[in-house]
Amino acid sequence: MKKYNFNAGPSILPAEVIKQTADAVIDFQGEGLSILEISHRAKYFQPVVDEAEALMKELLNIPEGYRVIFVGGGASMQFCMVPFNCLEHKAAYLNTGVWSKKAIKEAKAFGEVVEVATSAADNFTHIPMDFEVPQDADYLHITTNNTIYGTEISDEKLQAIYAKKGNVPLIADMSSDILARPIDVSQYDIIYGGAQKNLAPAGVTFVIVKEAFLGKVSRHIPTMLDYRTHVENGSMFNTPPVLPIYTAMLTLRWLKANGGLEAALERNMAKADLLYKAIDESKIFEGTAKKEDRSMMNICFVLKPEYAHLQDDFFKFATAKGMVGIKGHRLVGGFRASTYNAMTLEGVQALVDCMKEYEQSLNL
């Protein structure tokens, strides 16, 4: 049976990228060695890192003065690296869910943290916009997509945030929507994320950083936690996660060959529209996020209260039809279909068909 991988992360990658990675595990570029055993200092690996950085710059239209680095540790490590490198006195954070909260928790050990707004009272089902940014903050931190609640800061709201921030540097955790749509990188000083959604398998973290923004805090920074270490050494200060970086490069090639981010956005909108329409037209399902803040990447829905007892039954029904990873996060319940770049329209259609078939079987 064909499986449709709706996991929230690590998550679906393009089929050809998976095939090419498997080939490289057997024989890397005809070198007679596996990618698992090549030296990161070998002449044939540096071009991989260089191409991955160049493709990130090209696809995201990253301006001069920025570098892209690949490190380990995940976004969770970035939650402390950001304040370690950038928080001297005060930082502003927009709290849009669990991941924002974790970032705030780490920052508090380094200086004053102002939570400019939060939608905690509504279980983070919307992106709050009624806030001002303290102009003496070292930076404003946002989380552009919130996997657990299925919310995403829309382009319109991003524009409003760019206006609000004034001269305060902007830092964004884009773990779960990087490369899903064009972004005006020039508005940001740092963009980071675990790569295991739209980019790579688990084990590598990307950081897009404006070089001129670094080196402004007075504290000592351990070498590996200092962004400058990785910038100056082109992600090769120590042994980087070789295979995840190689797979990231393959995914970036795939994205470019398929029309770049404008085309990715078009595909992602088509998939999201298809699934949200099915949810909105359903008698038994309903969405959880406020419509204007709905995520294109993580589509959360629950059974309406009167059908809540069918939760396990629908889950079994969908699983039997090949749907994988659709259980919602325990903080929201219900279901979550993650429709990252590599998910096809056909996959989303299969889920929609499955939802409709189930609903019809109830003879309402």
Added chain:
Amino acid sequence: MKKYNFNAGPSILPAEVIKQTADAVIDFQGEGLSILEISHRAKYFQPVVDEAEALMKELLNIPEGYRVIFVGGGASMQFCMVPFNCLEHKAAYLNTGVWSKKAIKEAKAFGEVVEVATSAADNFTHIPMDFEVPQDADYLHITTNNTIYGTEISDEKLQAIYAKKGNVPLIADMSSDILARPIDVSQYDIIYGGAQKNLAPAGVTFVIVKEAFLGKVSRHIPTMLDYRTHVENGSMFNTPPVLPIYTAMLTLRWLKANGGLEAALERNMAKADLLYKAIDESKIFEGTAKKEDRSMMNICFVLKPEYAHLQDDFFKFATAKGMVGIKGHRLVGGFRASTYNAMTLEGVQALVDCMKEYEQSLNL
């Protein structure tokens, strides 16, 4: 042409482990999904982490009270995590080369560091043993194998260090000789290392830690840098490097199936003896490390001064015969053959044959 991979790291892994990893990239355990895209929270991944930890405990005969965790960042990240977690006032470090020096540099930001001994004056070609351990130190840190110089702390010297340390906790960087021989883990409070030599592809770091040793410093530790975070969450606090951990588990299974560490030691000694004998009997080559401190893992040799002009010529000759990664580190020069667990006796014999054939071709 068959290639023989003598890379210092990332380095050779068992052929069957590479094949099994490639299979899992296509289809993980018959689940119809690639290991690149499975959720680390899926029911079928937790057993992988559990088995990897259990096999580490079994193979290394790790006593009760210790945990094995898998994190990102490499040994370089451990250079700051160790003092972050364990250095309150003073730490003692044995300086046996570049990696020790890097560890010392990071520790100095956290407290007083006593370098108990160093072989820097001899370009780290031996393991210095003329030292005492300050009994008020929070720990003594050693590097058991030094890839660059081809030195390793012998069992005899390890026993002497266990006696010298008294009640001072012992911490070891075993990046490049973990699992190459049996070790008395009970003598250590922490053993760590990048896994990309004897255990896994690049991207995962192992830490063996005595739980009772943690939580003794007064400073705030960022969540991701606190060993307790990873101990309490069984390496699953955040998304771990899924594929590298899976490959580590496969390598541990392979080690167990091939007789465990006693058998590994026997094979490693046979390989090292074969190559060192060839070096010592050669008219043109000579070893660089002091004989009693020679590494079983990284065998360094140079051309004798009168033949030093043949450096490039021999390198080309050996490369044409399939030898990969035998260039010595620039700090030592010459050649280095890394003979990790997965290197076969046949591979070492091929290198020895190549060295002999080259020497004969000179008609000395």
